[in-house]
Structures are given as C-alpha cells and as structure tokens.
Amino acid sequence: MDTAFNAVYAERSDYERGRTGPPDGFPKLPGIPLGRYTDPQFYELERQHLWRSTWLYAAHVSELATPGSYKLCDIAGAPIVVVHGDDGVIRAFFNSCRHRGAPVVRGACGQARMLVCQYHSWGYDLCGNLVRVPDERDFVGLQREELGLPSVRCEQWGGWIFVNLDHDAMPLLEWLHPIPTVLAEVGAAPFRMYHQTSEVIRCNWKVLAEGFLEVYHARTIHTNTVAKSLDGRGAVMMLFDHGHQNMITPLQQEVLERGREDRQALPSFEGATELFSTTNPAHGIFPNLITPLDAKGFPFLVFWPEAIDRTRLDIVWFAPEWDGDEHPQADVWEKRLAGFDVVMGEDYANLEPIQRSIESAAHGAQVLNYQERRIWHVHAWIDKIIGPDRIPEHLRVPDLLKDWVEDL
Numbered sequence: 001m002d003t004a005f006n007a008v009y010a011e012r013s014d015y016e017r018g019r020t021g022p023p024d025g026f027p028k029l030p031g032i033p034l035g036r037y038t039d040p041q042f043y044e045l046e047r048q049h050l051w052r053s054t055w056l057y058a059a060h061v062s063e064l065a066t067p068g069s070y071k072l073c074d075i076a077g078a079p080i081v082v083v084h085g086d087d088g089v090i091r092a093f094f095n096s097c098r099h100r101g102a103p104v105v106r107g108a109c110g111q112a113r114m115l116v117c118q119y120h121s122w123g124y125d126l127c128g129n130l131v132r133v134p135d136e137r138d139f140v141g142l143q144r145e146e147l148g149l150p151s152v153r154c155e156q157w158g159g160w161i162f163v164n165l166d167h168d169a170m171p172l173l174e175w176l177h178p179i180p181t182v183l184a185e186v187g188a189a190p191f192r193m194y195h196q197t198s199e200v201i202r203c204n205w206k207v208l209a210e211g212f213l214e215v216y217h218a219r220t221i222h223t224n225t226v227a228k229s230l231d232g233r234g235a236v237m238m239l240f241d242h243g244h245q246n247m248i249t250p251l252q253q254e255v256l257e258r259g260r261e262d263r264q265a266l267p268s269f270e271g272a273t274e275l276f277s278t279t280n281p282a283h284g285i286f287p288n289l290i291t292p293l294d295a296k297g298f299p300f301l302v303f304w305p306e307a308i309d310r311t312r313l314d315i316v317w318f319a320p321e322w323d324g325d326e327h328p329q330a331d332v333w334e335k336r337l338a339g340f341d342v343v344m345g346e347d348y349a350n351l352e353p354i355q356r357s358i359e360s361a362a363h364g365a366q367v368l369n370y371q372e373r374r375i376w377h378v379h380a381w382i383d384k385i386i387g388p389d390r391i392p393e394h395l396r397v398p399d400l401l402k403d404w405v406e407d408l
Contacts, residue, residue: 104124201351
C-alpha cells in the first residue's frame with residue numbers, strides 16, 4: 001500500500017466518517033435468501049462448482065522448507081498433499097494411490113524420500129511419478145508412466161501456496177488481482193508460519209465468514225475489545241474483481257497515541273508502511289480467506305464447509321521471519337494470541353443461534369446495508385462461479401454492485 005493508495009484511503013476515510021447516508025447511487029440491496037445457508041441443492045452446487053474451480057489456500061513455504069517435506073491438507077473435503085520436490089519445486093497431488101485409492105501419506109506433515117501407498121506399498125517419487133510396484137509381474141500391461149499421482153494446480157503468491165482443482169483455471173496471480181499489487185510489500189516480505197489452530201462451529205460457512213466482512217457489529221458484541229481499538233465510522237471498503245474485497249479501519253486516536261500494548265515489543269515486517277500501524281487493513285480473498293493484516297504479524301482466517309451447517313475455521317498466524325527455531329518474543333506472541341481468542345469467542349457466541357434462526361426462517365431474509373456490501377459482493381460472485389442458470393431463481397443474488405468494483 002504505497003503513498004498514493006494511502007492518500008486515497010485517507011480521503012475516503014474522512015468521507016465515510018462525515019457522511020449522513022449511503023453515497024448517491026448506491027442501490028437498495030434485496031434481502032439475501034435464507035436458503036443459501038440451508039438448502040441442500042445450493043450446498044451441493046457450491047461443492048461441485050465453487051470449491052472445485054477457485055484458488056484455495058493450502059500452506060506456507062515455511063512449512064515446506066526442505067526437499068521431501070510435505071503437508072496434508074483437507075481442501076473442502078478433497079485430500080491434497082503438498083510436497084517440496086527434490087528439484088525445489090512445490091507441487092500438489094491428491095493423496096490417493098492410483099492402485100485402489102489408499103493414502104500415500106498419513107501424517108499431517110512430515111519428511112519423505114518417497115510417497116508410499118499405505119495399502120499395497122506402491123511408491124511415488126516427489127514429482128508424483130510411479131516408481132515402485134510390488135509384484136509388478138501380476139499386472140497385465142501396466143504402464144507406470146500413466147499412473148502417476150493425480151496432480152492439482154499449485155501456485156504461489158509471496159510465500160503463500162494456493163491450489164485449484166480445476167486444471168484450466170486462470171493463473172493464481174491473475175485471479176488475485178489487484179490484491180498482489182495493493183499488498184506488494186506483504187508479498188515481498190519474509191514470513192514464517194507461527195501458529196495454527198482450528199475450530200469447528202455449527203453454522204454454514206457463509207454465516208461464519210460474513211462476521212468478518214463488516215465492523216457494524218463491533219460496538220454491540222466487541223464492546224470492550226475491538227470497539228475500543230477501531231474507529232468503525234471511518235472504515236473504507238473496496239470491492240474488487242473475482243469477489244475479492246478489503247476493509248481498512250482506522251485505529252482510535254487513543255490507541256494511536258499509546259500504541260497497541262499486546263504487540264509493541266514485536267518487530268514489524270520488512271517494508272511495512274504506516275497504514276499497517278495506523279489502521280486494521282483486512283483483505284478478503286474469495287471465496288474463503290480473510291486476513292486482518294498487521295505490521296507485527298497477522299492471521300489467515302480460512303473457512304471450510306464440513307457440512308451444510310458445520311464449518312471448520314483454520315486460524316493460521318504468520319510472523320515476520322526470525323532466526324532460530326523458537327521465536328525470541330514467544331511470550332509476547334502468546335499474550336497476543338490469548339487476546340485474539342477472547343475476540344473470537346465473542347464472535348462464536350452468536351453463530352449457532354444465527355444458524356438456528358436461519359433454519360427456522362424466522363426473519364425472512366438477510367437484510368444488508370451499505371456497510372455490509374462486501375457480503376453482497378461475495379454472494380454475487382458465488383453465483384457467478386456456480387453459474388446463475390444452475391441456481392434456483394428464488395436463491396439467486398444478482399451482481400448489483402458491479403459498478404462499485406474497482407481496479408487499482
């Protein structure tokens with residue numbers, strides 16, 4: 001976020017803080033149909049089209065630092081293993097032996113010289129080629145070169161590794177545009193994965209994700225936490241192509257004056273500009289990743305559907321690169337993570353009751369305002385990826401905000 005971007009943000013933040021209504025021309029948004037959170041047909045459309053054709057976060061290069069290192073990922077129900085090859089290339093494969101579908105790795109992560117089927121010991125090199133078949137004499141006409149591990153598209157932005165189950169998908173950096181440009185300093189800086197945890201919550205994945213697409217709720221449920229740090233009335237939101245978006249929220253003046261006590265001792269990442277210290281710049285990577293960035297380190301919040309009413313939230317923290325194995329300010333990090341857990345607990349408290357309300361159709365539809373426009377933008381892009389003609393008419397969300405999409 002360079003000087004020109006910072007100037008645009010400052011001007012817009014002043015406008016947002018002083019406005020007395022939505023800007024001229026902003027459309028009235030119809031209610032979002034509740035069936036999008038409960039309808040089995042819509043959930044299946046997401047499963048078949050959304051999750052199988054978009055770029056999804058899988059790992060960070062710091063988790064695959066040496067040749068032979070691997071990480072096993074559950075990518076919307078698909079078992080994917082990401083592997084650092086002997087040639088230095090990071091690749092992704094289905095964790096499925098071509099013999100009868102058994103896994104070639106079992107551990108969540110590890111080191112391997114060969115990927116070996118856990119059923120009949122077929123062996124694959126780190127490039128996915130089939131190199132060993134016990135009792136090969138018993139197979140008629142077996143062609144090893146035709147039976148490599150099923151590959152998955154695997155590309156990087158900075159140190160972050162994304163996968164796509166669609167081999168014909170556009171390149172990752174083209175898909176992410178303009179986020180790699182807006183966050184050029186983030187992509188260029190060295191980070192290391194510091195901590196990861198997961199929570200499973202009984203609600204549709206969109207119910208959970210939508211809580212991080214606006215700050216309208218902060219004064220109600222985060223009264224003694226987020227609301228004391230952020231000036232929500234000055235928040236600036238931008239909508240981008242492919243469903244991406246951001247929300248840059250200024251810090252309260254008293255926070256700017258005293259500093260954020262839970263992270264002052266931590267170093268900033270290389271190239272961090274002032275905006276990372278004076279605001280909370282949260283960016284959404286469609287469809288299921290939101291990251292509230294910070295100069296001292298930040299989390300990726302990644303939302304995975306496990307069922308129509310059950311979501312796994314992966315919270316993956318990244319810190320600026322440090323020397324050695326243990327972080328020299330681990331005690332500061334632990335306090336920071338504990339504070340974040342308090343905030344997340346405040347969010348979690350509403351989610352299951354919201355899901356039950358939606359399931360009973362108690363309130364008819366999800367009514368959105370100007371501050372919540374990121375939610376509409378994400379829903380409209382879900383429909384674009386699925387294909388509107390596949391979606392029952394009463395469940396569709398049209399792209400009413402296309403004229404509000406920016407190309408920075």
